[in-house]
Amino acid sequence: MNRKTSIVLTGVGGQGVITAANILGKAAVRAKTNVYVSEVHGMAQRGGAVNCTVRLGNVSGPLVAAATADVIVSLEPVEALRNIMYANKKTKIITDINPVVPFTVSVGGEKYPNLDDVYKEIQSRAILFKIDALKIAKDSGAAITKNIVMLGALAAADVLPFKSDVLLETILGNIPVKYKDINKKAFNGGMKALKDL
Amino acid sequence: MMMEIIENKVGKKILLLGNEAITRGALEAGVDIATTYPGTPSSEIADTFSKIAKYATKQNKDPGFYCEYSTNEKVALEVAAAAAFSGLRALTCMKHVGLNVASDAFMTYLYVGCKAGHIIVTADDPYCHSSQNEQDNRYFALFGSAPMLEPTTPQEAKEMTRLGFELSEELKLPVLLRTTTRLNHARGAVTFNKLKKPRKKGHFEKDPLLVTTPNTARIKHPVLLEKMKQAEKISEKSPFNEVINIGTPKDFGIVTSGVSYNYVKEVSEIMDLDVGILKLGMTHPLPRKMCEKFIKSCKSLIVVEEGEPILENQFKAMAYDIGSNVRIYGKSTDHFSRLYEYNPDIVAEAFSKIFKVKNPFPKQMQPKLKLPSRPPTLCPGCPHRATYYAVKKAAPKDTIYPTDIGCYTLGKAPPLETADLLLCMGSNAGTACGLSVATDQKIISFMGDSTFFHSGIPPIINAVYHNHDCVISILDNRTTAMTGHQPNPGTEFDGMGRQANLIVIEDIVKGLGVKHIEVVDPNNIKETAEAYKRALDFKGPSVVVSKSPCILLEVQRMRRAGEKIPVYTIDQDKCTKCKTCIGRFGCPAFYYADDGSIHIDETQCNGCGNCVEICPVDAISKKEGKK
Numbered sequence: 068m069n070r071k072t073s074i075v076l077t078g079v080g081g082q083g084v085i086t087a088a089n090i091l092g093k094a095a096v097r098a099k100t101n102v103y104v105s106e107v108h109g110m111a112q113r114g115g116a117v118n119c120t121v122r123l124g125n126v127s128g129p130l131v132a133a134a135t136a137d138v139i140v141s142l143e144p145v146e147a148l149r150n151i152m153y154a155n156k157k158t159k160i161i162t163d164i165n166p167v168v169p170f171t172v173s174v175g176g177e178k179y180p181n182l183d184d185v186y187k188e189i190q191s192r193a194i195l196f197k198i199d200a201l202k203i204a205k206d207s208g209a210a211i212t213k214n215i216v217m218l219g220a221l222a223a224a225d226v227l228p229f230k231s232d233v234l235l236e237t238i239l240g241n242i243p244v245k246y247k248d249i250n251k252k253a254f255n256g257g258m259k260a261l262k263d264l
Numbered sequence: 265m266m267m268e269i270i271e272n273k274v275g276k277k278i279l280l281l282g283n284e285a286i287t288r289g290a291l292e293a294g295v296d297i298a299t300t301y302p303g304t305p306s307s308e309i310a311d312t313f314s315k316i317a318k319y320a321t322k323q324n325k326d327p328g329f330y331c332e333y334s335t336n337e338k339v340a341l342e343v344a345a346a347a348a349f350s351g352l353r354a355l356t357c358m359k360h361v362g363l364n365v366a367s368d369a370f371m372t373y374l375y376v377g378c379k380a381g382h383i384i385v386t387a388d389d390p391y392c393h394s395s396q397n398e399q400d401n402r403y404f405a406l407f408g409s410a411p412m413l414e415p416t417t418p419q420e421a422k423e424m425t426r427l428g429f430e431l432s433e434e435l436k437l438p439v440l441l442r443t444t445t446r447l448n449h450a451r452g453a454v455t456f457n458k459l460k461k462p463r464k465k466g467h468f469e470k471d472p473l474l475v476t477t478p479n480t481a482r483i484k485h486p487v488l489l490e491k492m493k494q495a496e497k498i499s500e501k502s503p504f505n506e507v508i509n510i511g512t513p514k515d516f517g518i519v520t521s522g523v524s525y526n527y528v529k530e531v532s533e534i535m536d537l538d539v540g541i542l543k544l545g546m547t548h549p550l551p552r553k554m555c556e557k558f559i560k561s562c563k564s565l566i567v568v569e570e571g572e573p574i575l576e577n578q579f580k581a582m583a584y585d586i587g588s589n590v591r592i593y594g595k596s597t598d599h600f601s602r603l604y605e606y607n608p609d610i611v612a613e614a615f616s617k618i619f620k621v622k623n624p625f626p627k628q629m630q631p632k633l634k635l636p637s638r639p640p641t642l643c644p645g646c647p648h649r650a651t652y653y654a655v656k657k658a659a660p661k662d663t664i665y666p667t668d669i670g671c672y673t674l675g676k677a678p679p680l681e682t683a684d685l686l687l688c689m690g691s692n693a694g695t696a697c698g699l700s701v702a703t704d705q706k707i708i709s710f711m712g713d714s715t716f717f718h719s720g721i722p723p724i725i726n727a728v729y730h731n732h733d734c735v736i737s738i739l740d741n742r743t744t745a746m747t748g749h750q751p752n753p754g755t756e757f758d759g760m761g762r763q764a765n766l767i768v769i770e771d772i773v774k775g776l777g778v779k780h781i782e783v784v785d786p787n788n789i790k791e792t793a794e795a796y797k798r799a800l801d802f803k804g805p806s807v808v809v810s811k812s813p814c815i816l817l818e819v820q821r822m823r824r825a826g827e828k829i830p831v832y833t834i835d836q837d838k839c840t841k842c843k844t845c846i847g848r849f850g851c852p853a854f855y856y857a858d859d860g861s862i863h864i865d866e867t868q869c870n871g872c873g874n875c876v877e878i879c880p881v882d883a884i885s886k887k888e889g890k891k
């Protein structure tokens with residue numbers, strides 16, 4: 068198999084970006100696909116910007132070169148644009164639409180940009196998919212499953228080299244029974260949201 | 265749930281973090297003891313040992329090994345070295361700067377050598393993702409004469425750890441396993457070998473040569489040099505050193521090691537190059553014959569290594585020795601940098617210049633819109649913020665704030681701005697002493713509880729003995745928070761999950777001879793400010809111990825106990841928009857709505873309640889129930 072798939076997952080510390088990347092990696096092992104994941108720890112936990120990369124197939128390392136991502140999944144709209152250097156015209160960018168305003172705006176006098184401008188720039192450089200993942204997560208039973216909603220959306224985006232079932236099974240295989248229902252709803256909600264676009 | 269990482273299923277393949285793979289490799293080698301002082305990016309190695317130990321303890325089983333979070337890296341190395349002298353397999357892990365602290369033991373340990381295998385993991389951090397410098401610890405292998413292994417992938421990290429114990433025992437020398445962030449924090453598939461049973465107890469055989477007096481050191485140094493000759497022979501045959509061909513190599517050869525190999529391989533394939541790659545896994549001592557043969561096989565060599573030109577300089581020397589006029593591209597030709605991390609783009613850019621072909625990757629295009637920065641910050645409800653706010657109330661404007669390493673370093677950012685000087689762990693109190701001599705300014709220094717035990721005590725003794733006029737604060741949040749909430753000598757349970765002999769910081773401070781000690785709860789901001797005023801008025805060294813648990817631990821405790829976490833809210837009718845809460849206190853849970861009114865984001869608020877006290881018009885109060 069000569070194909071490579073490069074995925075960038077991004078968001079804000081505490082949103083579950085690293086967990087999502089880890090699940091994706093585990094799903095790949097389950098699907099017998101070669102995989103490398105790269106994450107950031109330490110300083111990133113305290114509300115900082117987080118970015119993880121996942122690479123699948125015929126790859127020898129986890130880092131994604133400029134403009135070569137197949138898909139960027141972002142749990143926050145500004146973070147999607149912050150990672151635009153990984154995108155090319157064919158890159159799919161799936162983002163949640165709910166901003167998390169950094170303290171540098173409230174305290175430091177920086178500006179949070181107008182979201183329409185953010186989306187406009189993304190659209191001029193890649194293929195944009197916007198979903199209200201927070202709403203889907205809340206409707207599924209817990210806001211914290213937003214990362215699972217985003218994985219669902221990713222599974223529907225036609226980029227993964229394995230079936231969406233493998234991803235869902237991996238998610239459900241790693242959580243206590245009482246949370247399975249919520250997570251399944253979140254995942255399926257994400258899939259549907261992307262397909263409905 | 266059974267812990268997958270301790271399953272004894274040969275051939276099983278699971279996704280592991282590079283650090284977890286190192287732990288697994290040690291278990292497959294039957295490691296008896298693992299010691300550490302935590303530090304990113306090394307922490308998950310010891311944290312995994314600790315998790316396994318606690319899991320076993322819970323089930324009334326013996327984990328088979330002993331692990332501890334020692335007070336600092338030097339102690340960690342000494343504890344493990346003693347075990348290795350006694351015939352037990354040992355592993356010690358630390359971040360790169362930790363080896364500076366442990367270096368005094370490390371340098372002479374190599375003279376003495378070990379009996380059972382000992383792996384010392386150094387986790388380097390090119391680009392300083394979470395460090396105060398990006399020093400290249402491969403120099404330590406050359407500096408002290410230590411055999412060194414450098415893994416490329418999690419799978420290789422596991423294998424090098426497992427086989428590294430055998431290498432260590434063959435040479436009777438500790439082995440340096442040198443990793444970097446992109447290995448420690450990369451995940452990849454790892455295939456299991458059999459777990460080996462640890463020995464658990466060894467026996468210390470007395471030997472006068474274990475006492476490094478000048479006489480024994482003079483005997484031991486040549487022994488070490490002999491061992492390195494033997495190590496070179498092993499390196500020639502090491503399965504970790506190999507030549508990998510891409511296309512049909514003609515003139516060009518590439519020398520690389522560690523994670524750089526990943527970029528070299530992928531970029532060479534994408535660029536359709538015809539090159540031989542000398543991939544070095546055992547990088548000290550180098551397999552001289554193998555390297556010389558490789559040099560002779562090409563007209564030009566490219567050396568791709570992050571950090572310092574360590575391979576590059578050695579290859580230049582070897583080329584000179586064999587009279588080769590091979591052209592060597594690398595840092596000295598400015599094709600590669602000594603700075604930061606490498607990635608596929610950087611390697612492709614250099615190759616495109618050397619091979620005079622087009623770079624296959626487009627240029628990095630940053631966003632055109634100006635985006636707000638998003639640095640890490642003290643959590644909502646963090647006790648450090650309350651202490652800093654009180655300090656700023658009490659201290660005159662020109663006060664200097666020497667700081668230290670931990671979550672509290674984040675006090676550097678506005679609006680608190682309570683961090684002025686930092687070198688390394690423990691430096692807060694040492695520099696406070698110096699500043700008190702050098703200036704007439706007031707000095708308030710800060711260190712965390714873990715930092716106090718690590719290296720904060722000697723400089724306090726120094727302050728007492730010389731009567732330096734400064735206030736030294738210990739921000740006792742009851743944990744080692746920044747690196748992932750590990751235990752320290754002030755916490756109730758140790759890394760094995762056992763009840764430990766907790767040490768009370770103010771008792772030590774008293775024992776050090778400090779005459780003015782204040783112990784405060786920072787959540788009482790007014791009293792904390794008063795305490796700081798008294799400490800500032802005291803002539804000579806004074807210590808303030810500001811004690812309140814990290815809010816993340818507190819929230820976790822409350823959740824487990826079934827207690828509700830309160831949420832706070834701002835009464836918009838009372839709020840005068842004076843901005844004290846947002847502009848001076850700076851809890852990140854506050855935000856401005858579009859109309860300029862100030863609100864608390866309930867999903868972020870951790871319910872510390874401190875904003876109630878700082879609001880001058882009593883507009884903030886507890887909301888009913890929640891969370």
Ligand SMILES: Cc1ncc(C[n+]2csc(CCOP(=O)(O)OP(=O)(O)O)c2C)c(N)n1
Nearest residue numbers: 303669670671672712713714715744745746
């Ligand atoms: C020599 C050395 N070892 C380890 C580290 C990694 N490190 C950074 S912060 C920190 C923990 C500090 O804990 P503490 O002082 O209790 O402060 P907290 O983060 O809990 O506020 C450690 C171990 C380091 N920077 N230098």
Ligand code: SF4
Nearest residue numbers: 643646671745814815
């Ligand atoms: S983890 Fe704890 S100590 Fe660190 S910033 Fe958050 S609340 Fe403060």
Ligand code: SF4
Nearest residue numbers: 645851869870873875
């Ligand atoms: S109570 Fe106030 S200061 Fe504490 S976390 Fe909530 S908003 Fe922040």
